[in-house]
Amino acid sequence: xxxxxxxxxxxxxxxxxxxxxxxxxxxxxxxxxxxxxxxxxxxxxxxxxxxxxxxxxxxxxxxxxxxxxxxxxxxxxxxxxxxxxxxxxxxxxxxxxxxxxxxxxxxxxxxxxxxxxxxxxxxxxxxxxxxxxxxxxxxxxxxxxxxxxxxxxxxxxxxxxxxxxxxxxxxxxxxxxxxxxxxxxxxxxxxxxxxxxxxxxxxxxxxxxxxxxxxxxxxxxxxxxxxxxxxxxxxxxxxxxxxxxxxxxxxxxxxxxxxxxxxxxxxxxxxxxxxxxxxxxxxxxxxxxxxxxxxxxxxxxxxxxxxxxxxxxxxxxxxxxxxxxxxxxxxxxxxxxxxxxxxxxxxxxxxxxxxxxxxxxxxxxxxxxxxxxxxxxxxxxxxxxxxxxxxxxxxxxxxxxxxxxxxxxxxxxxxxxxxxxxxxxxxxxxxxxxxxxxxxxxxxxx
Amino acid sequence: xxxxxxxxxxxxxxxxxxxxxxxxxxxxxxxxxxxxxxxxxxxxxxxxxxxxxxxxxxxxxxxxxxxxxxxxxxxxxxxxxxxxxxxxxxxxxxxxxxxxxxxxxxxxxxxxxxxxxxxxxxxxxxxxxxxxxxxxxxxxxxxxxxxxxxxxxxxxxxxxxxxxxxxxxxxxxxxxxxxxxxxxxxxxxxxxxxxxxxxxxxxxxxxxxxxxxxxxxxxxxxxxxxxxxxxxxxxxxxxxxxxxxxxxxxxxxxxxxxxxxxxxxxxxxxxxxxxxxxxxxxxxxxxxxxxxxxxxxxxxxxxxxxxxxxxxxxxxxxxxxxxxxxxxxxxxxxxxxxxxxxxxxxxxxxxxxxxxxxxxxxxxxxxxxxxxxxxxxxxxxxxxxxxxxxxxxxxxxxxxxxxxxxxxxxxxxxxxxxxxxxxxxxxxxxxxxxxxxxxxxxxxxxxxxxxxxxxxx
Numbered sequence: 092x093x094x095x096x097x098x099x100x101x102x103x104x105x106x107x108x109x110x111x112x113x114x115x116x117x118x119x120x121x122x123x124x125x126x127x128x129x130x131x132x133x134x135x136x137x138x139x140x141x142x143x144x145x146x147x148x149x150x151x152x153x154x155x156x157x158x159x160x161x162x163x164x165x166x167x168x169x170x171x172x173x174x175x176x177x178x179x180x181x182x183x184x185x186x187x188x189x190x191x192x193x194x195x196x197x198x199x200x201x202x203x204x205x206x207x208x209x210x211x212x213x214x215x216x217x218x219x220x221x222x223x224x225x226x227x228x229x230x231x232x233x234x235x236x237x238x239x240x241x242x243x244x245x246x247x248x249x250x251x252x253x254x255x256x257x258x259x260x261x262x263x264x265x266x267x268x269x270x271x272x273x274x275x276x277x278x279x280x281x282x283x284x285x286x287x288x289x290x291x292x293x294x295x296x297x298x299x300x301x302x303x304x305x306x307x308x309x310x311x312x313x314x315x316x317x318x319x320x321x322x323x324x325x326x327x328x329x330x331x332x333x334x335x336x337x338x339x340x341x342x343x344x345x346x347x348x349x350x351x352x353x354x355x356x357x358x359x360x361x362x363x364x365x366x367x368x369x370x371x372x373x374x375x376x377x378x379x380x381x382x383x384x385x386x387x388x389x390x391x392x393x394x395x396x397x398x399x400x401x402x403x404x405x406x407x408x409x410x411x412x413x414x415x416x417x418x419x420x421x422x423x424x425x426x427x428x429x430x431x432x433x434x435x436x437x438x439x440x441x442x443x444x445x446x447x448x449x450x451x452x453x454x455x456x457x458x459x460x461x462x463x464x465x466x467x468x469x470x471x472x473x474x475x476x477x478x479x480x481x482x483x484x485x486x487x488x489x490x491x492x493x494x495x496x497x498x499x500x501x502x503x504x505x506x507x508x509x510x511x512x513x514x515x516x517x518x519x520x521x522x523x524x525x526x527x528x529x530x531x532x533x534x535x536x537x
Numbered sequence: 538x539x540x541x542x543x544x545x546x547x548x549x550x551x552x553x554x555x556x557x558x559x560x561x562x563x564x565x566x567x568x569x570x571x572x573x574x575x576x577x578x579x580x581x582x583x584x585x586x587x588x589x590x591x592x593x594x595x596x597x598x599x600x601x602x603x604x605x606x607x608x609x610x611x612x613x614x615x616x617x618x619x620x621x622x623x624x625x626x627x628x629x630x631x632x633x634x635x636x637x638x639x640x641x642x643x644x645x646x647x648x649x650x651x652x653x654x655x656x657x658x659x660x661x662x663x664x665x666x667x668x669x670x671x672x673x674x675x676x677x678x679x680x681x682x683x684x685x686x687x688x689x690x691x692x693x694x695x696x697x698x699x700x701x702x703x704x705x706x707x708x709x710x711x712x713x714x715x716x717x718x719x720x721x722x723x724x725x726x727x728x729x730x731x732x733x734x735x736x737x738x739x740x741x742x743x744x745x746x747x748x749x750x751x752x753x754x755x756x757x758x759x760x761x762x763x764x765x766x767x768x769x770x771x772x773x774x775x776x777x778x779x780x781x782x783x784x785x786x787x788x789x790x791x792x793x794x795x796x797x798x799x800x801x802x803x804x805x806x807x808x809x810x811x812x813x814x815x816x817x818x819x820x821x822x823x824x825x826x827x828x829x830x831x832x833x834x835x836x837x838x839x840x841x842x843x844x845x846x847x848x849x850x851x852x853x854x855x856x857x858x859x860x861x862x863x864x865x866x867x868x869x870x871x872x873x874x875x876x877x878x879x880x881x882x883x884x885x886x887x888x889x890x891x892x893x894x895x896x897x898x899x900x901x902x903x904x905x906x907x908x909x910x911x912x913x914x915x916x917x918x919x920x921x922x923x924x925x926x927x928x929x930x931x932x933x934x935x936x937x938x939x940x941x942x943x944x945x946x947x948x949x950x951x952x953x954x955x956x957x958x959x960x961x962x963x964x965x966x967x968x969x970x971x972x973x974x975x976x977x978x979x980x981x982x983x984x985x986x987x988x989x990x991x992x993x994x
Binding site: 136138139140141171183184187188190191192193194195196211213242245246248249250252253255256258360361362363364394395396397402405406407408409410411412413432433434464467468469470471472473474475477478479480481 | 683
């Protein structure tokens with residue numbers, strides 16, 4: 092039998108939360124004492140004897156020098172390919188074997204804004220301690236052995252060249268370039284920039300960015316606050332708190348008003364389907380318009396089978412298997428993007444349907460019925476966003492990274508409920524405009 | 538999000554090929570019932586969060602299709618959203634969305650499954666809808682004509698423009714002569730072009746019946762109340778006489794087969810697939826399938842597993858490696874190794890490296906420590922898997938569809954624990970031999986860019 096999750100009664104009397112039985116109030120996020128300048132948070136869940144730990148580092152791709160695009164990614168990805176421990180150097184093989192022997196998993200991913208290391212381990216103290224020590228070793232003292240760096244550079248360039256034969260990858264690259272303008276996320280790694288990166292660059296980047304004050308530790312699972320504290324201290328034990336100042340990133344500038352010929356890129360590509368993307372700069376996660384845009388986009392293209400885009404493009408016309416739109420609101424930069432794939436001789440028609448659907452939505456917003464349907468889905472479905480340790484970790488991590496209030500999860504459904512028709516329409520008109528939308532069309536055939 | 542360059546995802550160790558449910562599949566949290574009309578119901582209580590996964594599994598997949606109508610199982614899956622006598626086209630999804638549900642469906646070689654995930658108080662509403670379309674599907678020809686276009690777009694996306702998809706499709710069609718596993722689940726394009734609404738309706742009439750379905754519900758539920766609701770909604774459907782399923786056993790392969798696929802890509806790929814046994818219902822004592830699962834994990838179950846270590850890291854002959862084997866399935870099984878060449882390396886070099894690694898195991902066996910490592914992984918996965926309510930439903934359903942009981946899952950785990958290094962060595966020696974081998978090669982071609990006028994309007 093599973094132990095019932097121990098829950099603190101949240102002080103919520105909202106009607107919306109009536110969906111939760113008393114035993115299922117939303118779990119609180121506990122702030123742990125800061126250490127080495129890092130922030131740390133815990134959500135304690137006792138039902139399963141496991142714990143998830145995430146270390147997120149403000150060291151994403153946006154800090155890549157233009158000539159060495161790929162540096163941030165490589166710095167993160169190569170941490171587990173050798174590190175210096177107290178007892179000497181741990182080889183990549185020893186690190187991998189240790190993770191496997193502990194029954195743990197460890198993954199590193201590097202995105203535009205941050206690098207993330209995640210460890211999942213059983214909560215039994217001896218196993219947990221070893222997993223934490225291993226993570227701390229990789230995080231603080233990766234060695235970036237020149238031979239391994241050479242091997243991984245070759246693997247990366249091989250994968251890079253492969254991606255250039257894939258329609259979706261080529262489209263992504265060009266779309267990013269057109270949308271981010273002068274902001275560093277416009278760049279993508281190339282064979283040239285990867286080739287330019289060496290072991291010294293990686294060490295230097297690591298030294299510069301992997302510091303306590305640029306880190307957030309989020310923990311979800313079967314550990315007490317005291318144990319969570321121990322984890323935080325172990326992970327950061329050998330990490331310096333601060334270092335020399337890091338130069339400011341360039342401003343993230345709004346997509347300008349341009350004529351269609353300036354905004355539209357056509358890429359010849361010999362595929363059966365044309366791939367289309369359209370979008371522009373938009374909001375960051377802490378923007379007050381976040382909820383109106385979330386609710387509105389559910390209606391436009393975020394609501395799966397029931398969105399307007401899906402209805403116009405797929406259900407009524409059979410033009411595409413998948414079509415959708417989304418906002419990707421980051422901490423410092425955010426975008427809006429819509430896209431689809433369709434048989435290459437239907438590209439013009441599909442683009443026309445997609446554009447006019449988006450244009451009309453910006454102009455007139457949702458109907459009252461659509462607004463209610465969107466709210467009803469988001470509110471009723473909220474429990475599905477937080478019903479596992481993994482999902483809770485995603486939420487905690489995003490809340491802290493984006494400087495949102497710690498009661499974000501409790502307040503979420505109320506904020507959705509409060510959104511009005513007028514707010515949706517105003518927010519869409521404020522942040523999106525058809526004469527600013529970049530359009531990338533790949534593989535269309537007349 | 539910017540994509541990372543390395544093929545490296547969170548919890549990459551999850552790609553170990555085991556597919557087990559949780560330990561403690563004991564009667565105290567899992568309950569099984571059978572309705573008078575033959576419908577099987579399995580309920581697992583997991584009250585960590587106030588949510589529920591509701592799935593209905595039909596034992597009808599591409600393995601039940603016939604030539605000329607390939608892809609019909611999947612096409613019907615699409616048509617299931619196109620209306621019943623009472624619920625008009627598109628309403629199903631609208632109603633599920635209104636209660637905050639997440640929904641979808643998927644078709645495989647062995648089954649077709651439909652699911653919704655909802656907050657627990659909304660379960661009745663989605664159950665009512667799902668039960669309704671078990672018996673009362675009613676779509677018109679115009680809907681079919683639009684939807685078949687959508688399915689063709691899906692095929693273009695997944696297969697026609699995807700070299701991996703093309704290679705896998707050719708490999709399967711070459712490896713199998715008579716088993717319907719030779720058909721792609723999405724169907725051959727020409728079969729889709731010629732499919733009629735009546736083909737989909739015939740499929741529905743043949744296979745969509747309570748006695749060919751298993752309902753699986755996991756989450757914060759009371760099994761007794763669930764049984765009452767299931768009786769109420771699903772109990773009204775009538776059992777049918779199902780079509781006869783011919784065994785269509787694959788003849789013994791008598792020598793190596795090769796197939797080459799030319800497609801736009803940068804690097805060559807090599808896939809090697811051996812005919813191997815699977816686990817048979819009622820014969821859970823056969824050690825070979827477990828040993829093959831463990832062999833797959835020894836080769837590719839973690840970051841320092843043999844193939845990754847030797848081929849990617851030491852010899853640098855390939856860029857990445859994947860090993861696949863699933864001991865639980867309705868049809869015949871393959872043990873599959875696929876690799877992408879590293880820069881400047883040939884398919885021949887990769888093949889010889891793979892053979893060398895396999896011969897090493899056949900000749901000298903594997904280490905105790907390797908096996909122990911894999912088994913630790915299997916056990917810890919039992920805990921991790923319970924973090925997902927939906928994942929538990931998936932596991933129960935897919936196990937049941939292959940002819941096993943969810944109760945067998947613990948037995949399988951125990952058997953797996955008892956396998957020795959010698960037994961892993963024995964299956965490598967016995968089955969990874971040329972007589973049952975099919976080799977597929979992706980021969981990369983330069984993509985011709987199409988001529989295009991600027992400004993599609």
